[in-house]
Amino acid sequence: MNIVVINGSPKGSNSITVHSMNYLEKLNCDDKFTYIDVGQRIKGYIKDISPIVDSIENADLIVFSYPVYTFIAPSQLHYFIDLLKKSNLRLSGKFCTQITTSKHFYDSTAHRYIEDNAKDLEMKYIKGLSADMEDLLSEKGQKELRDWFKMVKWSFENNYYEKFDRLVSSYQMKSATIASPYTGVRKGDVVVIADYESINDNLALMVKRFQAVSDRNVRIIRLKDISILGGCLGCFNCAVSGKCIYKDGYDEYLRKEIQSAECIVYAFSIKDHSMGPKFKMFDDRQFCNGHRTVTMGSPVGYIINGPYSEEINLRTILEARADVGGNIFAGAATDEVDPDAEIDKLAKTISYILDNKVSKPQSFYGVGGMKIFRDLIYTMRGMMKADHKFFRDNGQYDFPQKRKGTIIKMYLVGALLSNPKIMKKAGGAMTEGMVAPYKKVIKELNT
Ligand SMILES: Cc1cc2nc3c(=O)[nH]c(=O)nc-3n(C[C@H](O)[C@H](O)[C@H](O)COP(=O)(O)O)c2cc1C
DSSP: OEEEEEEOOTTGGGOHHHHHHHHHHHHOTTSEEEEEEHHHHHHHHHHOOHHHHHHHHTOSEEEEEEEOBTTBOOHHHHHHHHHHHHHTOSOTTOEEEEEEEESSSSHHHHHHHHHHHHHHTTOEEOOOEEEETTGGGSHHHHHHHHHHHHHHHHHHHHTOOOOOOOOOOOOOOOOOOOOOOOOSOOEEEEEEEEOOSSTTSHHHHHHHHHHHHOSEEEEEEEGGGSOOOSOOOOOOTHHHHOOOSSOSSHHHHIIIIITTSSEEEEEEEOBTTBBOHHHHHHHHGGGGGTTOOTTTTSEEEEEEESOGGGOHHHHHHHHHHHHHTTOEEEEEEESSSOHHHHHHHHHHHHHHHHHTTOOOOOOHHHHHHHHHHHHHHHHTTTTOHHHHHHHHHTTOOOOGGGOHHHHHHHHHHHHHHTOHHHHHHHTTHHHHHHHHHHHHHHHTOOO
16 A cells, blocks of 8 residues: 555654554555655645646545644644645545554544544544543553554445535624624723734734723734734643743743733634634744643633534533633624624623623533643643742642542441442432532531
8 A cells, every 4th residue: 555644743654643654654664654744844845736636536445544632633733734735736535644652631622633634634533542642652552552543444445434424604794893892991901812814804804893882891812913823832841941942032921921810801703613723823932831720810812704603523622622721601603694693792702701700610511621730731841840830839739649538438438338238228228318418518508
Protein backbone atom coordinates (compact mmCIF):
# COMPACT_ATOMS: atom_id res chain seq x y z
CA MET A 1 0.00 0.00 0.00
CA ASN A 2 1.03 3.53 -0.66
CA ILE A 3 0.57 5.23 2.70
CA VAL A 4 0.93 8.97 3.17
CA VAL A 5 1.28 10.16 6.76
CA ILE A 6 0.23 13.74 7.34
CA ASN A 7 2.30 14.59 10.40
CA GLY A 8 0.48 17.44 12.13
CA SER A 9 2.81 17.63 15.12
CA PRO A 10 4.87 20.81 15.32
CA LYS A 11 7.67 18.59 16.63
CA GLY A 12 8.15 17.02 13.18
CA SER A 13 10.12 13.78 13.28
CA ASN A 14 10.44 14.16 17.07
CA SER A 15 6.70 13.73 17.37
CA ILE A 16 5.65 11.01 19.80
CA THR A 17 2.62 10.28 17.61
CA VAL A 18 4.60 9.83 14.43
CA HIS A 19 6.76 7.24 16.22
CA SER A 20 3.72 4.96 16.22
CA MET A 21 3.69 5.28 12.44
CA ASN A 22 7.45 4.62 12.37
CA TYR A 23 6.77 1.46 14.40
CA LEU A 24 4.14 0.32 11.91
CA GLU A 25 6.41 1.16 8.99
CA LYS A 26 9.07 -1.17 10.36
CA LEU A 27 6.53 -3.98 10.64
CA ASN A 28 4.99 -3.42 7.22
CA CYS A 29 7.97 -3.55 4.88
CA ASP A 30 5.81 -4.22 1.82
CA ASP A 31 4.05 -0.91 2.19
CA LYS A 32 5.50 2.43 1.22
CA PHE A 33 5.29 5.13 3.89
CA THR A 34 5.69 8.79 2.93
CA TYR A 35 5.74 11.45 5.63
CA ILE A 36 4.57 14.99 5.07
CA ASP A 37 5.52 17.33 7.92
CA VAL A 38 2.68 19.81 7.91
CA GLY A 39 3.20 20.63 11.59
CA GLN A 40 6.62 22.10 10.89
CA ARG A 41 6.35 23.17 7.28
CA ILE A 42 2.84 24.53 7.03
CA LYS A 43 3.95 28.03 6.09
CA GLY A 44 5.89 26.66 3.11
CA TYR A 45 3.00 24.48 1.94
CA ILE A 46 0.60 27.41 2.15
CA LYS A 47 2.91 29.28 -0.22
CA ASP A 48 3.34 26.30 -2.53
CA ILE A 49 1.58 22.98 -2.14
CA SER A 50 2.91 21.54 -5.42
CA PRO A 51 5.79 19.47 -3.88
CA ILE A 52 3.27 17.25 -2.06
CA VAL A 53 0.38 17.10 -4.53
CA ASP A 54 1.52 13.89 -6.27
CA SER A 55 2.18 12.05 -3.03
CA ILE A 56 -1.25 12.90 -1.73
CA GLU A 57 -3.12 12.17 -4.93
CA ASN A 58 -1.34 8.84 -5.46
CA ALA A 59 -1.83 7.62 -1.90
CA ASP A 60 -3.96 4.55 -1.23
CA LEU A 61 -4.38 5.63 2.35
CA ILE A 62 -3.88 8.96 4.08
CA VAL A 63 -3.17 8.86 7.80
CA PHE A 64 -3.63 12.04 9.80
CA SER A 65 -1.09 11.68 12.61
CA TYR A 66 -1.14 14.43 15.21
CA PRO A 67 -1.22 15.28 18.90
CA VAL A 68 -4.50 16.40 20.44
CA TYR A 69 -4.12 20.11 21.12
CA THR A 70 -6.68 21.96 23.22
CA PHE A 71 -9.72 19.76 22.42
CA ILE A 72 -8.91 19.47 18.70
CA ALA A 73 -5.94 19.29 16.33
CA PRO A 74 -3.02 21.76 16.39
CA SER A 75 -3.51 25.03 14.51
CA GLN A 76 -0.94 23.88 11.94
CA LEU A 77 -3.23 20.99 10.96
CA HIS A 78 -6.19 23.37 10.86
CA TYR A 79 -4.27 25.41 8.27
CA PHE A 80 -3.53 22.24 6.33
CA ILE A 81 -7.18 21.12 6.27
CA ASP A 82 -8.06 24.57 4.94
CA LEU A 83 -5.33 24.21 2.32
CA LEU A 84 -6.52 20.74 1.27
CA LYS A 85 -10.02 22.05 0.73
CA LYS A 86 -8.87 25.12 -1.18
CA SER A 87 -6.44 23.17 -3.38
CA ASN A 88 -9.12 20.92 -4.87
CA LEU A 89 -6.84 17.87 -4.81
CA ARG A 90 -8.33 14.58 -6.00
CA LEU A 91 -9.32 13.17 -2.63
CA SER A 92 -12.88 12.05 -3.23
CA GLY A 93 -13.18 8.29 -2.63
CA LYS A 94 -9.68 8.06 -1.14
CA PHE A 95 -9.25 6.14 2.11
CA CYS A 96 -8.13 7.98 5.21
CA THR A 97 -7.81 7.39 8.91
CA GLN A 98 -6.18 9.08 11.89
CA ILE A 99 -3.92 8.40 14.83
CA THR A 100 -3.42 10.67 17.82
CA THR A 101 -1.52 10.60 21.05
CA SER A 102 -2.69 12.59 24.03
CA LYS A 103 -3.74 12.18 27.65
CA HIS A 104 -7.27 11.37 26.37
CA PHE A 105 -8.45 14.82 27.36
CA TYR A 106 -11.06 15.49 24.66
CA ASP A 107 -9.40 13.18 22.17
CA SER A 108 -12.93 12.26 21.08
CA THR A 109 -13.70 15.80 19.88
CA ALA A 110 -10.37 15.95 18.04
CA HIS A 111 -11.16 12.73 16.20
CA ARG A 112 -14.61 13.98 15.31
CA TYR A 113 -13.05 17.13 13.81
CA ILE A 114 -10.99 15.04 11.36
CA GLU A 115 -13.97 12.76 10.67
CA ASP A 116 -16.19 15.70 9.80
CA ASN A 117 -13.57 17.18 7.48
CA ALA A 118 -12.93 13.81 5.82
CA LYS A 119 -16.65 13.71 5.12
CA ASP A 120 -16.48 17.18 3.54
CA LEU A 121 -13.64 15.96 1.33
CA GLU A 122 -15.74 12.90 0.39
CA MET A 123 -13.00 10.60 1.66
CA LYS A 124 -13.60 7.04 2.82
CA TYR A 125 -12.92 7.35 6.53
CA ILE A 126 -11.78 4.36 8.62
CA LYS A 127 -11.97 4.73 12.41
CA GLY A 128 -8.74 6.04 13.92
CA LEU A 129 -6.66 5.19 16.98
CA SER A 130 -6.50 7.42 20.02
CA ALA A 131 -3.47 6.34 22.02
CA ASP A 132 -2.17 7.65 25.30
CA MET A 133 1.18 9.38 24.79
CA GLU A 134 2.94 6.52 26.61
CA ASP A 135 1.15 3.61 24.92
CA LEU A 136 3.94 2.81 22.48
CA LEU A 137 6.18 2.08 25.45
CA SER A 138 4.07 -0.86 26.65
CA GLU A 139 3.37 -4.25 25.13
CA LYS A 140 -0.37 -3.61 25.51
CA GLY A 141 -0.14 -0.31 23.63
CA GLN A 142 1.97 -1.89 20.89
CA LYS A 143 -0.56 -4.68 20.42
CA GLU A 144 -3.41 -2.19 20.24
CA LEU A 145 -1.46 -0.25 17.61
CA ARG A 146 -0.76 -3.36 15.52
CA ASP A 147 -4.39 -4.49 15.87
CA TRP A 148 -5.67 -1.12 14.74
CA PHE A 149 -3.44 -0.97 11.69
CA LYS A 150 -4.25 -4.55 10.67
CA MET A 151 -7.91 -3.65 10.86
CA VAL A 152 -7.35 -0.49 8.83
CA LYS A 153 -5.73 -2.58 6.09
CA TRP A 154 -8.49 -5.17 6.33
CA SER A 155 -11.09 -2.39 5.98
CA PHE A 156 -9.24 -1.00 2.98
CA GLU A 157 -9.09 -4.42 1.30
CA ASN A 158 -12.80 -4.97 1.87
CA ASN A 159 -13.81 -1.43 0.97
CA TYR A 160 -15.27 -0.93 4.46
CA TYR A 161 -15.49 2.58 5.79
CA GLU A 162 -17.69 4.75 7.97
CA LYS A 163 -20.88 5.77 6.28
CA PHE A 164 -21.74 9.37 6.86
CA ASP A 165 -25.23 10.75 6.74
CA ARG A 166 -24.80 13.80 4.61
CA LEU A 167 -26.14 16.75 6.51
CA VAL A 168 -28.01 19.20 4.34
CA SER A 169 -27.35 22.53 5.92
CA SER A 170 -30.36 24.74 6.44
CA TYR A 171 -28.15 27.68 7.37
CA GLN A 172 -28.95 31.04 5.86
CA MET A 173 -27.11 33.93 7.40
CA LYS A 174 -29.34 36.58 8.95
CA SER A 175 -27.83 40.04 9.09
CA ALA A 176 -27.30 41.74 12.41
CA THR A 177 -28.10 45.40 12.85
CA ILE A 178 -26.46 48.09 14.92
CA ALA A 179 -28.50 49.04 17.97
CA SER A 180 -28.76 52.34 19.75
CA PRO A 181 -26.19 52.28 22.54
CA TYR A 182 -26.94 51.64 26.20
CA THR A 183 -27.58 55.02 27.80
CA GLY A 184 -26.69 54.32 31.44
CA VAL A 185 -23.28 54.47 33.07
CA ARG A 186 -21.30 51.46 31.94
CA LYS A 187 -19.40 49.41 34.47
CA GLY A 188 -16.93 46.54 34.57
CA ASP A 189 -14.74 45.24 31.80
CA VAL A 190 -15.74 42.69 29.18
CA VAL A 191 -13.29 41.80 26.44
CA VAL A 192 -14.28 40.47 23.02
CA ILE A 193 -11.62 38.61 21.03
CA ALA A 194 -12.89 38.89 17.49
CA ASP A 195 -11.70 37.22 14.31
CA TYR A 196 -13.31 39.03 11.41
CA GLU A 197 -11.77 40.03 8.11
CA SER A 198 -13.54 43.30 7.47
CA ILE A 199 -15.53 45.68 9.63
CA ASN A 200 -18.42 45.15 7.22
CA ASP A 201 -18.68 41.42 7.95
CA ASN A 202 -21.78 40.21 9.71
CA LEU A 203 -19.59 39.01 12.55
CA ALA A 204 -18.20 42.54 12.94
CA LEU A 205 -21.75 43.92 13.04
CA MET A 206 -22.69 41.37 15.67
CA VAL A 207 -19.72 42.34 17.80
CA LYS A 208 -20.51 46.05 17.39
CA ARG A 209 -24.08 45.42 18.44
CA PHE A 210 -22.91 43.51 21.50
CA GLN A 211 -20.70 46.44 22.45
CA ALA A 212 -23.55 48.91 21.96
CA VAL A 213 -26.23 47.11 23.96
CA SER A 214 -24.09 45.89 26.85
CA ASP A 215 -24.20 47.76 30.14
CA ARG A 216 -20.51 46.92 30.61
CA ASN A 217 -17.42 48.54 29.18
CA VAL A 218 -16.69 46.32 26.21
CA ARG A 219 -13.20 46.23 24.72
CA ILE A 220 -12.95 44.71 21.26
CA ILE A 221 -9.61 43.13 20.42
CA ARG A 222 -9.22 41.92 16.87
CA LEU A 223 -7.25 38.75 16.60
CA LYS A 224 -5.19 40.17 13.77
CA ASP A 225 -3.95 42.91 16.12
CA ILE A 226 -2.57 40.46 18.69
CA SER A 227 1.08 39.71 18.09
CA ILE A 228 1.29 35.95 17.50
CA LEU A 229 4.36 34.87 15.57
CA GLY A 230 3.31 31.27 15.13
CA GLY A 231 1.50 28.23 16.50
CA CYS A 232 2.45 26.41 19.70
CA LEU A 233 5.56 24.28 19.14
CA GLY A 234 4.83 21.84 21.97
CA CYS A 235 8.33 22.52 23.31
CA PHE A 236 7.28 22.72 27.00
CA ASN A 237 9.56 25.74 27.50
CA CYS A 238 6.66 27.27 29.46
CA ALA A 239 6.20 24.34 31.86
CA VAL A 240 8.27 25.73 34.72
CA SER A 241 7.97 29.50 34.41
CA GLY A 242 4.92 30.03 32.17
CA LYS A 243 7.19 31.87 29.74
CA CYS A 244 6.70 31.05 26.06
CA ILE A 245 9.69 30.44 23.78
CA TYR A 246 8.30 32.94 21.25
CA LYS A 247 9.40 36.49 21.87
CA ASP A 248 6.18 38.04 20.56
CA GLY A 249 4.85 39.11 23.96
CA TYR A 250 1.70 36.98 23.61
CA ASP A 251 1.95 35.43 27.09
CA GLU A 252 2.19 38.84 28.81
CA TYR A 253 -0.58 40.26 26.64
CA LEU A 254 -2.85 37.31 27.41
CA ARG A 255 -2.44 37.81 31.14
CA LYS A 256 -2.62 41.61 31.24
CA GLU A 257 -5.19 42.43 28.57
CA ILE A 258 -7.39 39.38 28.25
CA GLN A 259 -7.44 37.25 31.37
CA SER A 260 -7.78 40.36 33.51
CA ALA A 261 -11.30 41.03 32.17
CA GLU A 262 -14.38 40.05 34.17
CA CYS A 263 -15.69 38.14 31.17
CA ILE A 264 -14.22 36.98 27.85
CA VAL A 265 -16.35 36.75 24.73
CA TYR A 266 -15.00 35.01 21.65
CA ALA A 267 -16.27 35.97 18.20
CA PHE A 268 -15.48 33.85 15.16
CA SER A 269 -16.83 32.41 11.92
CA ILE A 270 -17.15 28.64 11.79
CA LYS A 271 -14.54 27.16 9.49
CA ASP A 272 -14.05 23.46 8.76
CA HIS A 273 -16.16 22.54 11.82
CA SER A 274 -13.90 24.56 14.08
CA MET A 275 -13.17 28.16 14.99
CA GLY A 276 -10.66 28.70 12.19
CA PRO A 277 -6.87 28.22 12.15
CA LYS A 278 -5.98 31.66 13.48
CA PHE A 279 -8.28 31.29 16.45
CA LYS A 280 -6.88 27.82 17.03
CA MET A 281 -3.40 29.30 17.07
CA PHE A 282 -4.55 31.82 19.67
CA ASP A 283 -5.98 28.92 21.71
CA ASP A 284 -2.98 26.61 21.42
CA ARG A 285 -0.62 29.36 22.47
CA GLN A 286 -2.55 29.57 25.75
CA PHE A 287 -0.60 26.47 26.69
CA CYS A 288 1.84 28.96 28.23
CA ASN A 289 -0.85 29.11 30.88
CA GLY A 290 -0.61 25.36 31.37
CA HIS A 291 -3.66 23.79 32.96
CA ARG A 292 -4.31 26.66 35.35
CA THR A 293 -7.96 27.65 35.42
CA VAL A 294 -7.11 31.28 36.07
CA THR A 295 -10.44 32.73 34.93
CA MET A 296 -12.61 30.31 36.90
CA GLY A 297 -15.85 31.73 38.20
CA SER A 298 -16.19 34.24 35.38
CA PRO A 299 -18.70 33.90 32.55
CA VAL A 300 -17.67 33.20 28.99
CA GLY A 301 -19.69 33.88 25.85
CA TYR A 302 -19.53 33.38 22.10
CA ILE A 303 -20.62 35.36 19.08
CA ILE A 304 -20.67 33.09 16.07
CA ASN A 305 -21.18 33.49 12.36
CA GLY A 306 -22.24 30.18 10.78
CA PRO A 307 -24.42 27.09 11.32
CA TYR A 308 -23.55 26.57 14.97
CA SER A 309 -26.66 24.51 15.79
CA GLU A 310 -25.57 21.97 13.14
CA GLU A 311 -22.06 21.66 14.58
CA ILE A 312 -22.56 19.23 17.44
CA ASN A 313 -18.84 18.66 17.95
CA LEU A 314 -18.00 22.34 18.06
CA ARG A 315 -20.82 22.92 20.53
CA THR A 316 -19.42 20.20 22.76
CA ILE A 317 -15.97 21.77 22.56
CA LEU A 318 -17.13 25.26 23.52
CA GLU A 319 -19.35 24.11 26.37
CA ALA A 320 -16.73 21.67 27.64
CA ARG A 321 -14.00 24.33 27.51
CA ALA A 322 -16.07 26.60 29.69
CA ASP A 323 -16.90 23.77 32.06
CA VAL A 324 -13.31 22.58 32.44
CA GLY A 325 -12.16 26.16 33.02
CA GLY A 326 -14.76 26.58 35.78
CA ASN A 327 -16.39 29.31 33.70
CA ILE A 328 -20.09 29.82 33.33
CA PHE A 329 -21.19 29.33 29.76
CA ALA A 330 -23.32 32.41 29.11
CA GLY A 331 -24.33 31.19 25.66
CA ALA A 332 -23.54 31.55 22.00
CA ALA A 333 -25.27 34.23 19.92
CA THR A 334 -25.38 33.17 16.28
CA ASP A 335 -26.65 34.60 13.02
CA GLU A 336 -28.79 31.59 12.13
CA VAL A 337 -32.22 32.88 13.15
CA ASP A 338 -32.34 36.22 14.94
CA PRO A 339 -28.86 37.56 15.68
CA ASP A 340 -30.05 40.86 17.17
CA ALA A 341 -32.22 39.15 19.77
CA GLU A 342 -29.52 36.61 20.55
CA ILE A 343 -26.83 39.24 21.01
CA ASP A 344 -29.06 41.29 23.27
CA LYS A 345 -29.79 38.17 25.29
CA LEU A 346 -26.08 37.28 25.53
CA ALA A 347 -25.20 40.79 26.73
CA LYS A 348 -27.96 40.67 29.36
CA THR A 349 -27.08 37.13 30.45
CA ILE A 350 -23.44 38.07 30.99
CA SER A 351 -24.45 41.10 33.04
CA TYR A 352 -26.91 39.02 35.06
CA ILE A 353 -24.23 36.43 35.87
CA LEU A 354 -21.74 39.14 36.82
CA ASP A 355 -24.18 41.27 38.85
CA ASN A 356 -25.59 38.29 40.74
CA LYS A 357 -22.25 36.50 41.10
CA VAL A 358 -23.90 33.34 39.75
CA SER A 359 -21.99 30.14 40.39
CA LYS A 360 -22.73 26.67 39.11
CA PRO A 361 -21.37 23.16 39.47
CA GLN A 362 -19.32 21.54 36.73
CA SER A 363 -20.88 18.80 34.61
CA PHE A 364 -19.19 15.63 33.39
CA TYR A 365 -17.25 17.76 30.89
CA GLY A 366 -15.54 19.70 33.65
CA VAL A 367 -15.42 17.09 36.40
CA GLY A 368 -14.03 14.41 34.06
CA GLY A 369 -11.60 16.78 32.37
CA MET A 370 -10.23 18.10 35.64
CA LYS A 371 -9.61 14.58 36.93
CA ILE A 372 -7.36 13.94 33.94
CA PHE A 373 -5.53 17.21 34.59
CA ARG A 374 -5.27 16.53 38.33
CA ASP A 375 -3.63 13.14 37.82
CA LEU A 376 -1.39 14.47 35.04
CA ILE A 377 -0.13 17.49 36.95
CA TYR A 378 0.41 15.49 40.11
CA THR A 379 2.52 12.93 38.25
CA MET A 380 4.45 15.59 36.34
CA ARG A 381 4.69 18.08 39.20
CA GLY A 382 8.48 18.00 39.10
CA MET A 383 8.34 19.59 35.66
CA MET A 384 4.98 21.40 35.57
CA LYS A 385 5.87 23.53 38.56
CA ALA A 386 3.55 26.44 37.83
CA ASP A 387 0.57 24.10 37.32
CA HIS A 388 1.44 22.15 40.46
CA LYS A 389 1.53 25.29 42.60
CA PHE A 390 -1.84 26.41 41.18
CA PHE A 391 -3.50 23.03 41.72
CA ARG A 392 -2.13 22.80 45.27
CA ASP A 393 -3.09 26.38 46.20
CA ASN A 394 -6.60 26.05 44.78
CA GLY A 395 -7.48 22.68 46.34
CA GLN A 396 -7.63 20.99 42.96
CA TYR A 397 -5.85 17.88 44.19
CA ASP A 398 -9.16 16.37 45.28
CA PHE A 399 -7.96 12.78 45.33
CA PRO A 400 -10.57 10.32 46.64
CA GLN A 401 -8.12 8.82 49.14
CA LYS A 402 -8.11 12.14 50.96
CA ARG A 403 -11.78 11.67 51.91
CA LYS A 404 -10.97 9.52 54.91
CA GLY A 405 -14.25 10.27 56.75
CA THR A 406 -16.38 9.07 53.84
CA ILE A 407 -14.23 5.96 53.38
CA ILE A 408 -14.61 4.96 57.05
CA LYS A 409 -18.34 5.70 56.96
CA MET A 410 -18.73 3.46 53.92
CA TYR A 411 -16.95 0.60 55.72
CA LEU A 412 -19.53 0.91 58.49
CA VAL A 413 -22.43 1.02 56.04
CA GLY A 414 -20.93 -1.98 54.20
CA ALA A 415 -20.71 -3.94 57.47
CA LEU A 416 -24.36 -3.19 58.24
CA LEU A 417 -25.51 -4.11 54.74
CA SER A 418 -23.73 -7.44 54.82
CA ASN A 419 -25.49 -8.44 58.05
CA PRO A 420 -28.84 -10.04 57.07
CA LYS A 421 -30.32 -9.67 60.57
CA ILE A 422 -29.67 -5.96 60.74
CA MET A 423 -30.91 -5.52 57.18
CA LYS A 424 -34.15 -7.31 57.99
CA LYS A 425 -34.74 -5.14 61.01
CA ALA A 426 -33.81 -1.96 59.14
CA GLY A 427 -36.48 -2.49 56.48
CA GLY A 428 -36.84 0.74 54.53
CA ALA A 429 -34.57 2.64 56.91
CA MET A 430 -31.74 2.56 54.38
CA THR A 431 -33.12 5.23 52.09
CA GLU A 432 -34.33 7.18 55.14
CA GLY A 433 -30.80 7.14 56.52
CA MET A 434 -29.38 8.33 53.22
CA VAL A 435 -31.75 11.23 52.94
CA ALA A 436 -31.46 12.29 56.59
CA PRO A 437 -28.66 14.87 56.06
CA TYR A 438 -30.64 16.46 53.23
CA LYS A 439 -33.73 16.66 55.45
CA LYS A 440 -31.61 18.42 58.06
CA VAL A 441 -30.61 21.09 55.51
CA ILE A 442 -34.27 21.81 54.70
CA LYS A 443 -35.23 21.82 58.41
CA GLU A 444 -32.51 24.28 59.33
CA LEU A 445 -33.16 26.55 56.38
CA ASN A 446 -33.95 30.08 57.51
CA THR A 447 -36.61 31.70 55.34
C1 LIG B 1 -0.59 23.17 23.17
C2 LIG B 1 -0.88 21.81 23.68
C3 LIG B 1 -2.18 21.43 23.87
C4 LIG B 1 -2.49 20.14 24.31
N1 LIG B 1 -3.79 19.80 24.46
C5 LIG B 1 -4.11 18.54 24.84
C6 LIG B 1 -5.48 18.16 24.97
O1 LIG B 1 -6.41 18.94 24.74
N2 LIG B 1 -5.75 16.89 25.36
C7 LIG B 1 -4.75 15.99 25.67
O2 LIG B 1 -5.07 14.87 26.08
N3 LIG B 1 -3.44 16.33 25.53
C8 LIG B 1 -3.10 17.57 25.11
N4 LIG B 1 -1.78 17.91 24.94
C9 LIG B 1 -0.75 16.86 25.10
C10 LIG B 1 -0.34 16.26 23.74
O3 LIG B 1 -1.45 15.79 23.04
C11 LIG B 1 0.60 15.08 23.95
O4 LIG B 1 1.74 15.52 24.62
C12 LIG B 1 1.00 14.40 22.65
O5 LIG B 1 1.40 13.08 22.92
C13 LIG B 1 2.14 15.09 21.91
O6 LIG B 1 2.34 14.41 20.69
P1 LIG B 1 3.46 14.78 19.65
O7 LIG B 1 4.78 14.50 20.30
O8 LIG B 1 3.17 13.88 18.50
O9 LIG B 1 3.33 16.22 19.27
C14 LIG B 1 -1.44 19.20 24.55
C15 LIG B 1 -0.11 19.59 24.39
C16 LIG B 1 0.17 20.87 23.96
C17 LIG B 1 1.61 21.27 23.77
